[in-house]
Structure formats: C-alpha cells, structure tokens
Amino acid sequence: MRFSRRDFLKAIAVSTALVSSGCSPTPGGRSAQGTTAGQDVEKWVKGVCRYCGVGCGVLVGVSKGKITTVKGDPDNPVNKGRLCVKGILLPKIMDTKDRLLHPLVKKNGQFVKVTWEEALELIAGKFREAIDQYGPDSVGYYGSGQNIAEEAYVANKLFKGAIGTNNIDGNPRTCMASAVAGYVSTFGKDEPMGTYADIEQADVFFIIGANMAEAHPVLYSSLVDRKNANPNVKIIVADPRRTRTADVADMLLQFIPGTDLALLNSMANVIIEEELTDRTFIDNHTTFLQGEKKLTFAEFKTFLADYTPDRTAGVTGLSAEQIREAARLFADRNRNAMSLWTMGLNQRIRGTWANNLVHNLHLLTGKICRPGNTPFSLTGQPSACGSIREVGALSHLLPAHRVVANPKHREEIAGIWGVDPQKMSPKPGYHTIEMFRAAASGALKVLWVVCTNPGQSIPNLTPYREGMEKTFMIVSEAYHPTRTSELADVVLPAALWMEKEGVYGNGERRTQHIAKAIEPPGEARPDVWALIEVAKRLGFGNLFPYRSNEEIWEEYRKCTVGTKMDLPAYDRLRKEHGLTWPLPDPGGPETSIRYAAPYDPFVKEGIQFYGRPDGRAVIFARPHSGPQEIPDDEYPFYLSTGRVLEHWHTGTMTMNVPELKRAMPEMYAELNPEDAEKIGVKDGEPVKIISRRGECMLKAKLNGRGQPRPGMVYVPFHDTEIARMINFVTIDAFDDASKQPEYKICAVKLVKA
Template structure:
C-alpha cells in the first residue's frame, strides 16, 4: 500500500487525537490500536521522546523484550498524552537492518568486525600516542544534544579534568549557541526564565525564525488550542519563507533575509516613539549598553532613530505601516506577549545580536518574568539544554553554567571531580568549526564523535569530511553506515534510547528521567560504558569508579547546588514526570518563572536578574548587519536550510521508519514561483544548487508547503544521499560571540539540471 506525504500529514491530526485518548501505535502491524488492543503489552515504561527539544513524555510498551508500542504520557506537563507521528513511530527505530551490533576497526582500508577489547585498546593507544607526542590539545571530543546528561558529564570530566584539554564541543554549538550567548549577555545566565505553561497565558505570540508546526508540532498544537480557545489571541509570524506555522498567523512578515536586526530595532523605535515603554520597569531593572560602553536611555533612543519604520521598510522589504502594527500588537498595554524562535535567529553570524534584540523588546515593554510574558528560545534536540548547556559540555563551559576561564570555577569543579585543578586548562578549547578545521589542517590527531553525524551536518561539508579522513576518528554510533561512521577508524556500537537509563533536559528547564526498558541488541553498550572503559585504559580508572548512572548524576548534582541551577535528586526524578529547575529543596516545588517572586525561590520580592552583579538586565544597541555572503550577479539567490515535519536531523532514525521514508524519500528545494519561471524551472524538475563551496542536485518544489519570498530558495538538510546533501553548499562563517555557523544564509545560483 502506498503511503503518500499527504497521508502522512493527515495522520498527524489523527495521531494527536488518538494518543491524547490513550491510544498507541502497533509497531508490528503499522496501524493505530485502541487502549484495549495494544499487542499484549506486558508493561509500560516511562521515558521521553527521542526527537526534538520539546521533551514529550512517553510510555513505551514492552513485550517479549522489545518495545512494541509508544503512547504519550498523560502525566507529563509538556504533552499531556499527545504525541506527533514521529513519536508514535519510535518503536520502528529500534530493530533496524543498519543497527550496529559489533565494534568495527579499519584494516587495510576496510571496516571489519573486532572485539571490544581490540577496539578499545586501539582507541586508548592512539589517544595516548597523540597526547604524548603533541600534547593534550591534539585530541578532542564532539558530542550531542541527544546524549544523556550522564554521558556528557563523563566526557567533560575525562577530557577537561583528566586529559587536560577543553577540546570538547557538541552539535548544539551549531543550533543553540547564539541563544546561549543571547541569554547570558542580556541576563547573565543561560536558558529561558519562563516555561511552556506561558503558552496558555499569552495573548500575543511573536514567532520569528521558527517553523513550530513542523519542528515543534506538540508545542504548535498547544498554541493552536490557545488561539482557538480565545478569539482575542493574536499570532505574528516573522519569516522570509511562508511556512505551515503561518497558517494561523494574523500577521506574516516575509522580510528580506538577513534584515531581522533592522526589523527588531524598528519595532523598538515604534515602542519608544508611541510611548509604549514600561518606564518604571526600564528604570528599575535595566541598563543600556552599546558594545562594552554603558549608555543612557536617551542615547539608546538616538541610536534607534536610524530604524524608523519608513527607513527600515527599505531595508527589510516590508511596508512601514506593517512594522508599526506589529510593534503595537507586541507592546499593547494589558496584554501578555510570548516570543518564540529557534534556528532562524540563531544560525547567523549575528545570531547573538538577534537574540539580544528580541530580549530588548520584552525589557522595554516590561513583558517579562510574568505569566504569559517571556522571550523563549525553542530547543532543537531532546537534551541540548540538559546534556550540553547545563552539564557544560562546550569548549568554554564547565558544569552548572560555569566557565573554564574562571579559576574559582575550575577549582570548584576539580574539588568534586577529585582532580588537580592545575591540570585543568583556563583556555577555551576548539569550538565546533575550529575543531573540524583543526582536523583538516593536522592540528588535531585524534577525534571521538559520539551520538551525532557531522559527516553530513557540518556546513562547507567537503572540507570537513576530508579532515575527518585525515585524523584518527572514533565514532560511537547506533547505526552504520552513517556519513560519519563511514569515515571512521573505529566504530563503537551504542545502546539506543530506552536500551539504557539516563536523564534528558528539555527546552523549558525540565529535567526528566528515562528508564531502561529493554536490553540493547548484539554487543551494543551505553555510551557511559564506552567512556568509562576508555578512561580506564588511559589510566584514569579511579576517577570513573561508578556503579550506576544514579551515582554519576548525584556527583554532577553536587555541582549545581547553590548555583541557582539546583537540580533534583535522581530518586525523585525516577518517580516524577519531569521537574523545572531550580529545585533547591530536594523535596520542594519546581520553578515556573525565574528571576521573579513569588515563583523563583532565590528572589524574595519583585524581579532580580541575579545573573548580573547589579540585578539588572541589559538592553543592547545592536546595528543592522548583513550576512557574511550576500547575493551577487554570479550567485543571485539567498539560500537557507531547515527541517520538515517528517524527518529529523540527518534522518539516521527517521529513514528507518517505512511510513516516513515512503512519505518523504528524498529532499527538495523550494523556489518562489516568479523565480522558477525566470530560470525556466517547473515543479518537480531537478536543479543544481551551486555556491562558492559546492553543489547539490535536488527536485524543485514551487508553491508547495513552504513558499520563500522572491530571490530566496530553501531546502531541508535531512537527505543522506551524497548528491542531495545540502551542506556541501552551506557556509561555515560563524558568529564571533557564540561561534555558531550561519546555516541560514548564503548565496547560490540555481540552474535546471
């Protein structure tokens, strides 16, 4: 039976309704089952969805040692029993033809089966050799927002505390780093102050650079419910491409790519000009800054004068009155405003600035730290917050939002780790792009990649694939071959999802426990085990003598106590359906809103942005700045990339689900109808997309699901076929603050194939 993309999209509504009613998906028969016919499930085990950063709670049905069904957890506050189709189909990612069942090592140019001892001994020997000959900075670790927190914590301890290098980074650098930098520069601490509960309290939604309908469908369903339940709710969508999210928009702003800074500044201009500023809030809770210089409100007002809507309109390609109308909606007195964004703002060379300017709007209007009023960065991976940002598994961080450059922070961490603080380097290590550049130019001799696929996902991909072939590459992976494992010298088989126990931290600061439901197949082992075995062979066994994941978590939790990021104990997380930190009392309540009484236990009254020494947030004067690469006569199109509903990341999981693969077997490029006509391209014609870095061949879609503005093309990045891998085209320029690459904009030419 053919299962089309249209069938797949129709099934979303059915799936949401049925899982909300306690139904599950029959992993064997491929059809929805009612609550009383769930394939003789022997037990239901509590977990969290393996895909996006929403953090939907799931219950996995186990029968005869296999996960045979999944349903939404009705007791999880995130999804309240609902799941999207990818979540319902999770059982089908478990036992696949490409599951890696045994260790592999490269011999005579081929990857062949090896024993665990043979593979681990080789890894340890190569890392020892590199460290001995070239120093600790010749080795590196590249992790993932899909790792469990315990895995990332051990990697941090091994590399930063024992080996003595800060060359540990992860794929959240490519998706969330500018959000991190935006929060920390504005508020002094990372992560949102609000939670998803603000959706049900908001009257105005400002969605910029996010396609929630496809990338965060359960959150989008909550937004739709909120709008349908209250006719006064307004939705503003700001995106150069019309997406499915815009289907519920009251206003759609399709601005010229790369001009979002001018647009956000212009909204601030209107808020000031029309006296929509909350002057008491601004006076009591903010400072104004231009670069490193403190300025006055009047000086900020003078700066913003260059962005009057009549001037910004010419930059952004929008009517001036539309800019004014949106600013008024955002700032309307007596109404609650929630902003949401993701990669569209973050994946820019000025992504940090763009984040700052969204925060500016909330600070100027005082629409912050109150129910329904929050600037909220949506997260792309299931534990990008919990296993990277909070654990500190980036090249400049340490656990609980500490930084490697701070001697006091290093000493605090070393005390818990039991290592010599003198061994810990104060110099930030290689961030993602620099790490893979170091592999390409020979500075990096050995690299360990865990639970991610940079051989497909990095920008300017050809250069970095060559670099991975040059260095000694170890890959811990569930599936093989991937576009990274095919380049490896050693491939270690990893347990997947609920084949192991651990912790995820989602985008709203919710810490969630995932129970082990089944045994991993073949010789696959949890990544925690991989790390501990290599640590032992490197001579650090005494630092890794843990008996279980709870012991690892409790050691990590010590580092969060007293930091205002206090995490709950493992024993409680096993019982609960997620808790939003800080939770300073191990038996006490979770925190709804940070920085504000009565919600935040660290604030006695009013609002206190305690990440800043004076308790004040910063309103930044940030000018409009173009993308690194702008269209010209040779490469006349803006080009951008993103996600679609059916697939996730590099599709190592979703392409293993027959229903999804049949619905969307290959990626495509969306063109504006006028542009397509000019270059003589019809719907479903193949085209070559060429940049200064590489080329990709994709089928053209015109007036399809997404509709880019004239002069812009857009493609998903999920395809695994070399000729259709779009990251051969994208640019590796990065934000100088966050070090996040500019996937969202480069210049291309498009020709009929």
C-alpha cells in the first residue's frame, strides 16, 4: 500500500489528537498523565474502571490496605492495557477529605452523626409510615448506572416485588433511554448487536452526537489505531460543534442544532435515489412502518421525497453536496460502516426517532450483523447497561428486558422472586422527571437516592431541588456534601468501587466482575447491605436471604435463562476478563454479533431479528421534528451541554483529583468568536447565560478545544459551584417514547457580565 506524505501528516495529526485526549498512543503504553505502576505493590486485583461505559479492565495495586496504583489490564479485550488520564488517576478518588465515614441524620437543619441502627430504623419507619398512610406509590428509589448489578437487582426486587411499587428509576433515563427505545422499536430487543471488535474491521465511521475523544477516550484511541493502520479508513463527524473528535475526521458536518433528523432522512434519500441500497437484504429482513401503518418500499421512497439534499441543505445549514458525499461514503458497497453516537442524539425530545433513523441507514444498505458493520450506541456510565437496562431497574422494566405491563413477564419474575404476582403493579412508575415532580408536588413522600447526584444533574434544577427538600430523602453516597446529599434527611456512607465485590455490564454487552480489593473506610458499607437491612426492618427479610453477592447474582441469572440475554455464572466471571452475552451454554463462547449465524447461538442460518414476531427489523418513516425550544428575538442562542476529558458527570469524584482539578478547575461558556464579538465578550471574561428557567455565570472561552457554530453556546456540566451549574438553565422537556430529557438544546440569551 502506498503511503503518501498527506497520509503521513494525517497519521501524525490523529496520533497527536489521541495523546491530547489523555491516552497513550499505543495499547499498553504509558498514559500522557500516568506513571509506571508496580512499585511497592503487595497484590494486584482485577477490576473495571469506575468511569464511563467503555468498561476498561484495570489491575489495582494494593499496599498496606490502600489502593496505591492502577494500570490497564493487558488481557482485557476492551482496552488491551490502555487507560485514559482519569483511569490512571483512580487511586486519588478513594481517600479524600470529603469521604463520608459515618451515617448522618439532619436534626434541626444540621447533620448529626448517628449509628447505623438509628439511621436504618429511621428509614424503615418513614417507609412504613408513608406506605401505610398513602400507599406503596408514595415511596420511590432513584439509582444509577454506577451501581453494581447486585445492588440494582436487590433494589428492584425490594420495590417492585416486596413493596409493590414501580417507582424505581435512575440516571440512565437521562442519558440512554432513547437508545433503549430506538433499539427496541427497530429490532425488538435492547442493546447493540455488535461489539467494540467491529472497530477493527470498519472502513467508514459515522460519528453523530458524540465527542469520543473526550467522553470515551480509550474507545476513541481504538478508532485512531484503525485509522493509522489503514489510511483508506474514512471518518465522518456530524456535530453542531467542532470537537477534538473532529480532528481526525475526513468530513465534518456542522449542522444547525436540532436538525439531525432532516440530515439522516436526507442521507437515506440519497441512498435510495442513487440505488445504493441492498434490496435483497431489505426484502428478506425488513419491514417499513409509519407509526403503526405498514408501507411498501415505494411508499417509503415517496415519504423521503421531501428530504432531497437540495431541500434539506436550507434546514441543516449544510451544503447539498456535503449530504450527498456523506451518504455515498456510508453506502459504499466496498466499505464496512459503523455508526457511533451518544447523548447528542439521545438527549432530545425526538431522541428515539433519531436513533431509528441511524438504524435506517444500516438496514437500507444491509450494513449490519456482519463484522465491521453495526449501529452502536455508546454508553455513559460503567454499568448503565448491566445494572439498569439488563437488571430492569427503570420504572417500566423488569429483569432481562421484560416490562411491568406484561402479565406473563410479571408472573415469571414473581416466581423467581417468591412473591405474589398480584402484588406487582402493571402500571409503570414515575420516570425520572415525573419522580422529581412528584417530590415537588408532595405526592412522593419518601425517596431513596443511591450513587448519583440529581441535585446537580437534573435539568431545570430550581423546582426539583425545592422538591428534594420537601420529601424525606435518603442519600447513599461515598462523598459528602454533594449537591444532593446537602438536601437529604439521611446520608448513608457507601463503599466505593473496589471496596466491594460486584458486576458491571458495559456498552458492548460485556459482563465483568470486580473483585474486592480493600476494606471500606470508617463505617462505610456496600449499598446492597443497606438495602437488605432496610428490607428486613420492613418485614421482607425472607425474600433477601443472601449470604454473598454470588447468591444474588445467581438468582438474577435465573431471570435471564431462556430470554436470549443469558448471562454467565459468577465463578466464570471471576476467572474471565468479561464475557459478551448471550451465553446459553454456561461454558460456551461469548457472542460477538447478535441476530446472525454463525455468531449468535440462537440463529441457525442467515439473519433473524428474533426480538420481533416476524423476525424482521423496522425501517421507520420518521419526519423531521425540531427541539422543544428554538431561539427567538428574546433568547437568540442555542445552548448545548456536554463533557470534558478531565471530568466526569457532576465532578464528585474527579474534582477530588488534584491533577484533574488543576487542569480544569471550573467550567466555561464556549462561544463562537463571531458571537463573542457581537456581545462584546473577550476570552476569559464572565458571561451570563439566561433561559426562561434560570441563569448561570461562566467565563467565556474562545478558540478552545472546540468551537460551536455561530448562534450556539456550549457548556460542560461538571461544575459543582451553584453559580456555574448549567442545569439551572437547561430544559426539562422529554421524549414521549423514552422519557429522556432534552439537555442538548434550549434557547438562551448571553449577557456580558
């Protein structure tokens, strides 16, 4: 293969981009911010990184009862020894000045140290009081994609099976629910059919609504490896903001915020009009729907007639030729294509539709269920799949992707749980926004929040923080104070990360075991222990007889047998470096690609989308639909929020790491220089961002690591200071199908402070 000077310069550029994202340029190498591990280590313990949903394997070094160093696990296929800067610095989140070491109860407005017994009795008493007086739907639980699977399973059983309420939801509702709804509506089952291994065989990457370089840096490094190994690999980045991810792109589609549905439909229009479809695949494996109405291929083509590139150009702000070129590149029959997306598509009032339209591109071209060909939703938390989607810890779900509204599903789970199915409610409980509205209205009397920080992360914060103060709120947390624990009535000290044993499930269906490395400090305890202790005090101890996490897991695993989501046994997980389900044979191979022979054990020949009754995936006719709120004369700018490399979620952990805090001590308002000039703001000067809901004050950043389109401002959401918390400004409108809020777009005005 000829390697030109242009190719060489491109290779240098992508390697530079990789290092700037905090990763080593070669697997197993030293991180840009890391040090060689291994000095004075008494033992190494196998685990999984605590941060994003990539699920990097780690080896934790322990000395004198402390975690002293972390290095990438070279035998883990996810990261092959590579870690980003946050992963390398994980030891520094463990012993911090704000670690919570004892239970606290708020008395007369002040937190007072109490015994576990006093705290547990108070919690159980409040639950009993609310349930007896107002019924089971007066209490709720709000969990996290950071929980281990055993914690989420026990919480689900306690609330849905024992108490009899479906008021259990979690923060994955705010980040992944539209991906769930997209997979289920298109394919009949949740989660990707491919794995990270597809990156090594893809020739075209279509990245839309994701800044992988900063939000998923190790996975981004795999993409860069692929690009460096084969200069013919092409990368398309579609994003209203130029990001670090775009540094490696061959094509940047910087569309007007909220117009991605039009873009995706226009790409489909080009694919059909230029006869780039795979008609054999379409005829054998798909059906067309508009709502519930079946369409023919010709009728679907007619639907797309309104989305020609010439017409769509005016809507999206792109040129017609850009749209055609992207569609042709994606559909090139000589190339494998992989799509990657995350919050940019999901956090929208039409996030489900956007997910459907990405799937459409793969189904129209037949680029699916083959190595290097897959639509792939990236995951934001370490176990949002394993501990929420799979366990069923959302208000409408039951374990193994069952739903509460299905009586057969309730009976199946009731049989495993040992409860009366009549006690299990068929009505979905409060989803995230409804749950915090119910707290504000007084309908929710008691709320238990575990391993998450909604007092900072919920959109349109002002009314919801007021609601959290009204309800009796228990917060299980490793740190205090957080913007949620400060509002609580009881704060329970939680064991953190590898202070406990457990299982995570990452974004590629990989189930991974985390061994306990050290004892938790002070009186901190695993959340699963606290949940079981409260269950006993509520009179449900007979339902929770577990003596170990393994016993919990093996009961949960029964829920997955025969569902085509069959999970591996605990003893095998302890030995392996993760396994991708389904694994119907306990000792058999993991599944790399679902729905297709010879990869999927449930498919004997060809491709079968067995989640749907007819075995066919759906190509949806979804019209373009804009955001809930668009700029106007009073609020003339789009606001979008997101992440930076150095920090994660609400900064509870990463702001405790000195190196990360020094690198990014506070968040900022990233402006296009044209807009900054118009409002008279210079780099580093304070700017006030105001919406119809609230405001915050941040320093302007121009020509930084990213740049939004003119008319758009971008703000990371990690800042812990009240004055800089952007979620006082964001909107709480949500997708009707997925119930996921539209963090990504609202209308604001900018005022020089």
